Amino acid sequence: MSETFAFTLNGRPAHVAGRGDAVLVHALRGDLGLNATRFGCGAEACGACMVLLDGTPVQSCTLRLDRVAGRSVVTVEGLGTAEAPHPLQAALLDEQAGQCGYCLSGIQIAAAALLARNPDPSRAEITAALAGNFCRCGAQNRMIAAVQRAARSLRGETS
Amino acid sequence: MSERVLPASLRDNPRAEQWIGFEPDRRVRLATGKVELGQGILTALTQIAAEELDVAPGRFRVVSGDTDAAPEEGFTAGSQSIEASGGAIRLVAAEVRTRFLEAAALRLNCAPEALRIEDGAILQDGAATALDYWSLAPLVDLARPVTGTAVLRTPASFRYIGRALPRVDLPGKLFGGGFIHDIAPEGLLHGRSLHRPWPGAVLGPLDEAAIARAAGGAVEVLRIGDFAAVIAPTEALAERALAAAEARARWSGGTPRPVVASEPLALVGAPATDRLLEIPARRSDAAPAADRLEARYLRPFLAHASIGPSVALAHWDGKRLDVQTHSQGVGMLRVALAQALGLDPAAVSVHHRPGAGCYGHNGADDVALDAALIARARPGRPVRVQWSRAQEMSVVPFGSAMVVDLAAGLDTHGRPVDWTMEVWSGTHGQRPGHNGRTNLLAAEALPGAVPTPPAPDVPDVAGFGGLRNAVALYDLPAQRITHHLIERPRLRTSSMRGLGTHGNVFALEGFIDELALRAGEDPLAYRLSLLSDPRARRVLEAVAEMSGWRGRLAGGDGVGWGIAFSRYKNRAAYVGLVAEIAVDQAIALRHIWCAVDAGLVVNPDGAANQIEGGILQAASWTVKEEVRVNEAGVLTNAWEHYPILTFPEVPEVTVRFVGDPADPSLGLGEAALGPTAAAIGNALAYALGARVREMPLTRERIAAALLG
Numbered sequence: 001m002s003e004t005f006a007f008t009l010n011g012r013p014a015h016v017a018g019r020g021d022a023v024l025v026h027a028l029r030g031d032l033g034l035n036a037t038r039f040g041c042g043a044e045a046c047g048a049c050m051v052l053l054d055g056t057p058v059q060s061c062t063l064r065l066d067r068v069a070g071r072s073v074v075t076v077e078g079l080g081t082a083e084a085p086h087p088l089q090a091a092l093l094d095e096q097a098g099q100c101g102y103c104l105s106g107i108q109i110a111a112a113a114l115l116a117r118n119p120d121p122s123r124a125e126i127t128a129a130l131a132g133n134f135c136r137c138g139a140q141n142r143m144i145a146a147v148q149r150a151a152r153s154l155r156g157e158t159s
Numbered sequence: 160m161s162e163r164v165l166p167a168s169l170r171d172n173p174r175a176e177q178w179i180g181f182e183p184d185r186r187v188r189l190a191t192g193k194v195e196l197g198q199g200i201l202t203a204l205t206q207i208a209a210e211e212l213d214v215a216p217g218r219f220r221v222v223s224g225d226t227d228a229a230p231e232e233g234f235t236a237g238s239q240s241i242e243a244s245g246g247a248i249r250l251v252a253a254e255v256r257t258r259f260l261e262a263a264a265l266r267l268n269c270a271p272e273a274l275r276i277e278d279g280a281i282l283q284d285g286a287a288t289a290l291d292y293w294s295l296a297p298l299v300d301l302a303r304p305v306t307g308t309a310v311l312r313t314p315a316s317f318r319y320i321g322r323a324l325p326r327v328d329l330p331g332k333l334f335g336g337g338f339i340h341d342i343a344p345e346g347l348l349h350g351r352s353l354h355r356p357w358p359g360a361v362l363g364p365l366d367e368a369a370i371a372r373a374a375g376g377a378v379e380v381l382r383i384g385d386f387a388a389v390i391a392p393t394e395a396l397a398e399r400a401l402a403a404a405e406a407r408a409r410w411s412g413g414t415p416r417p418v419v420a421s422e423p424l425a426l427v428g429a430p431a432t433d434r435l436l437e438i439p440a441r442r443s444d445a446a447p448a449a450d451r452l453e454a455r456y457l458r459p460f461l462a463h464a465s466i467g468p469s470v471a472l473a474h475w476d477g478k479r480l481d482v483q484t485h486s487q488g489v490g491m492l493r494v495a496l497a498q499a500l501g502l503d504p505a506a507v508s509v510h511h512r513p514g515a516g517c518y519g520h521n522g523a524d525d526v527a528l529d530a531a532l533i534a535r536a537r538p539g540r541p542v543r544v545q546w547s548r549a550q551e552m553s554v555v556p557f558g559s560a561m562v563v564d565l566a567a568g569l570d571t572h573g574r575p576v577d578w579t580m581e582v583w584s585g586t587h588g589q590r591p592g593h594n595g596r597t598n599l600l601a602a603e604a605l606p607g608a609v610p611t612p613p614a615p616d617v618p619d620v621a622g623f624g625g626l627r628n629a630v631a632l633y634d635l636p637a638q639r640i641t642h643h644l645i646e647r648p649r650l651r652t653s654s655m656r657g658l659g660t661h662g663n664v665f666a667l668e669g670f671i672d673e674l675a676l677r678a679g680e681d682p683l684a685y686r687l688s689l690l691s692d693p694r695a696r697r698v699l700e701a702v703a704e705m706s707g708w709r710g711r712l713a714g715g716d717g718v719g720w721g722i723a724f725s726r727y728k729n730r731a732a733y734v735g736l737v738a739e740i741a742v743d744q745a746i747a748l749r750h751i752w753c754a755v756d757a758g759l760v761v762n763p764d765g766a767a768n769q770i771e772g773g774i775l776q777a778a779s780w781t782v783k784e785e786v787r788v789n790e791a792g793v794l795t796n797a798w799e800h801y802p803i804l805t806f807p808e809v810p811e812v813t814v815r816f817v818g819d820p821a822d823p824s825l826g827l828g829e830a831a832l833g834p835t836a837a838a839i840g841n842a843l844a845y846a847l848g849a850r851v852r853e854m855p856l857t858r859e860r861i862a863a864a865l866l867g
Binding site: 018019022023026027029030034035036038039040041042043045046048075076077080081082085089092093096098099100101102103104105108124126127128130131133134135136137138139140141142144 | 196337
């Protein structure tokens with residue numbers, strides 16, 4: 001049965017029609033036209049589809065629309081843009097932290113959540129926060145360096 | 160300069176206009192047959208063109224991997240793009256600059272030597288003129304073949320080559336969109352395909368109405384022989400339809416995979432094509448053998464395991480087929496699609512689009528045929544097909560399992576006096592077009608399809624497949640190397656990053672370590688005593704210095720250091736690599752140091768990114784990965800069954816380039832894979848005081864090695 005689900009998406013009201021058991025990743029990439037959230041496995045195993053749900057990173061490939069209703073969702077599009085990047089996004093570019101780039105959306109989401117609660121994360125804290133995000137190209141060390149660079153930037157230190 | 164041998168890419172695409180064009184708004188079109196896979200190739204090729212043309216890199220518009228608009232340069236594979244496409248672009252750009260300078264000299268009535276170019280503008284004796292590439296373009300014939308005789312810039316005058324320019328493609332991938340998965344033309348249909356779980360399997364009836372009911376929407380089922388697909392207007396519905404169809408699909412017949420006790424050992428004794436490769440002696444002081452050492456090393460089947468599933472779009476207008484793909488070879492895919500569909504290749508256009516990480520012959524080509532088959536059944540509608548995670552990890556081609564036996568007779572100083580190697584492996588080359596076959600998965604399921612004959616391996620001139628890096632570069636006696644090319648391995652195998660280099664260097668460099676231990680010598684010193692190539696010595700000495708390598712012998716204290724050397728394909732980049740690990744019950748990778756000699760490095764940061772990525776990917780293969788099968792199919796078809804390296808498991812990595820920029824560029828993207836496996840294996844042997852010769856180096860195998 002098709003219903004309409006209302007939630008906050010990147011700070012603005014959003015509505016999407018569909019079955020309650022439809023999953024958020026398809027709604028984002030389909031009707032809502034936001035392609036930064038990527039489909040990886042459909043089984044909450046790889047982290048490619050991560051979004052912030054009320055500030056917590058979750059995998060959107062199994063997140064039902066009826067669980068999203070009334071809550072707040074932030075995707076990579078809500079973090080920043082090419083013109084006004086989030087400090088984490090600027091740091092990822094500074095470190096050239098990525099190869100194919102497919103995993104980068106989920107990693108941005110998980111790392112942004114870490115930086116929101118920990119202004120000075122250690123390497124071990126960063127890798128623990130990103131433990132649910134796969135990168136097959138092997139750019140992890142650059143991503144770790146980018147999170148540390150972003151943390152310095154957010155603390156107001158010049159890197 | 161006139162006797163310069165033209166690169167194959169330039170011989171095949173001789174006209175300057177096939178590579179370079181001058182467009183409005185002071186833009187330059189740079190076309191290449193090589194494609195961006197996340198390795199940064201388009202950035203590096205832009206730097207080369209910018210250097211020789213004297214045009215700022217920001218002015219370039221790059222066209223790549225397009226059967227309608229770019230030169231045909233084969234597959235983007237084998238760490239060859241800088242040497243092949245970069246080599247061609249450098250000659251083309253230099254000659255274009257020369258032709259324009261000659262045209263400007265005619266107009267200005269001066270000698271070409273009085274002129275130079277700065278960001279595309281012609282300067283005379285250092286002063287501005289009214290001329291530039293764009294105003295002169297109508298006067299210069301770019302259709303003329305390039306002769307390759309232009310004078311090239313020297314490293315001392317480089318402005319763009321050798322600099323760490325940021326990747327041109329990365330911002331688009333960071334802020335959303337930019338992938339083939341995101342392309343959604345008006346009227347898009349979403350397809351999902353069903354593929355045989357084993358060769359020759361026959362698909363029973365599929366009830367379209369039942370599938371549509373279960374999926375809860377307007378779903379159509381397409382059947383062509385033993386290929387089937389579901390078609391739906393939305394992605395969510397297509398996914399539900401696929402699940403419903405898979406639950407109802409009944410497969411029978413064909414040749415299910417036999418259950419075997421042990422893989423890869425099942426390769427030994429399987430029907431094979433054998434050959435002997437004999438390498439002449441590099442040392443002539445061979446004495447009778449006083450001692451003898453033999454060892455067997457194993458590598459399992461490995462999966463590409465890209466984070467994103469394979470995708471393709473196709474559109475059939477009744478006469479022409481247009482395909483968008485993340486294939487590594489659009490030209491070969493065009494021919495293969497035409498062959499599979501009974502079309503004239505001229506009626507097929509294939510365009511490369513960015514996909515998720517590509518490490519070889521993955522599902523990109525197969526899914527393109529899936530999309531084309533659906534598109535032909537729905538003329539006028541664009542169709543996008545995406546594979547499921549399970550398909551991505553089960554019906555794709557795999558990197559072959561390998562068994563490598565090594566044996567050496569040793570003199571009284573522990574130096575080899577005879578040397579034999581045997582390699583058992585499936586083919587490492589079964590791409591579209593290889594062996595004259597389409598090698599597209601669905602093609603074999605179509606009515607009237609002829610079963611695929613056993614595939615040959617990658618030719619020697621392409622750097623070998625199963626024997627890639629089997630030939631040791633040490634100063635050895637004659638090497639006798641036997642290759643057993645397994646005719647029908649249990650899984651479809653094809654090209655995966657580095658081909659045989661991962662298994663062979665793991666074995667060779669492990670065996671060299673065993674010889675050093677037997678001789679009671681430090682593994683670095685032992686290697687250097689058998690290595691006269693100065694560039695090989697340099698990478699080993701450099702990595703020893705970087706890592707603080709200390710001569711040591713006995714291990715067994717839970718911390719291990721391992722060293723390894725390889726020159727990729729025995730003709731590309733040289734790599735010396737040291738791994739530091741700790742081992743309790745399982746391996747913890749601590750730090751990997753890598754020294755690389757790749758000659759002239761076009762983009763040092765991009766090159767470092769490739770080496771770092773290769774190290775971490777090979778580390779993942781070596782300590783964690785193994786494809787497992789049973790008679791029903793591939794068991795490791797989900798991440799939970801095929802774990803890869805996670806962030807907490809990633810070692811720190813330090814890379815340094817130690818080559819001479821005056822030496823030609825050498826391919827490096829795959830150069831660290833073998834040495835990574837070997838150095839980790841060697842480090843583990845020192846940490847345990849016992850050697851594990853079977854990858855992956857798991858907790859269970861470590862425990863078994865300790866029990867002896």
